[in-house]
Amino acid sequence: MAITEKIVQAHRQAPWRTQLQRAGIFLLFLVGGVLVAGVYLNISAQAATAGLEIQDLESRKEESLRRMADLKNSLAIYTSAPEMARRAKDLGFKAKTSLDPTYMIISGYPGRSVVILAPPPGPDMIPQPILKPIYTQSLWEFLFQGTLPFNGVFTGGQP
Numbered sequence: 258m259a260i261t262e263k264i265v266q267a268h269r270q271a272p273w274r275t276q277l278q279r280a281g282i283f284l285l286f287l288v289g290g291v292l293v294a295g296v297y298l299n300i301s302a303q304a305a306t307a308g309l310e311i312q313d314l315e316s317r318k319e320e321s322l323r324r325m326a327d328l329k330n331s332l333a334i335y336t337s338a339p340e341m342a343r344r345a346k347d348l349g350f351k352a353k354t355s356l357d358p359t360y361m362i363i364s365g366y367p368g369r370s371v372v373i374l375a376p377p378p379g380p381d382m383i384p385q386p387i388l389k390p391i392y393t394q395s396l397w398e399f400l401f402q403g404t405l406p407f408n409g410v411f412t413g414g415q416p
Contacts, residue, residue, distance in 0.1 A: 334340060353359065
């Protein structure tokens, strides 16, 4: 035997080891497949449960809408003009016309009070000036008032 054959034979595995490795790899893939299928089934079950809950909520919503429409219909019937007139007649009310006014006396009610919206016309109605007299002097008058006594310097007068 050549040395290379001895090296190959020394590194060659026993047949039972290769069979065990193949079985391990197969089991690894099998367990992985089972895990993926389990996750898929779990997600599918959750989706189916959510779908059933949605259907239940939708049916409850439709039932509530039908009941609300029925209640609105009943209210419309009870508040219709013929039904209200019949109920008022049963309670002893009579229809009033414009020729039959009704006055109620309420004790303690003083009546309407007079409201004065504007003062009576008089001499105090003359409008006051909007500008104060101090604001009517010119800038020239303001500058030379008190700073330069106006003693005729500019007019050629005598000091």
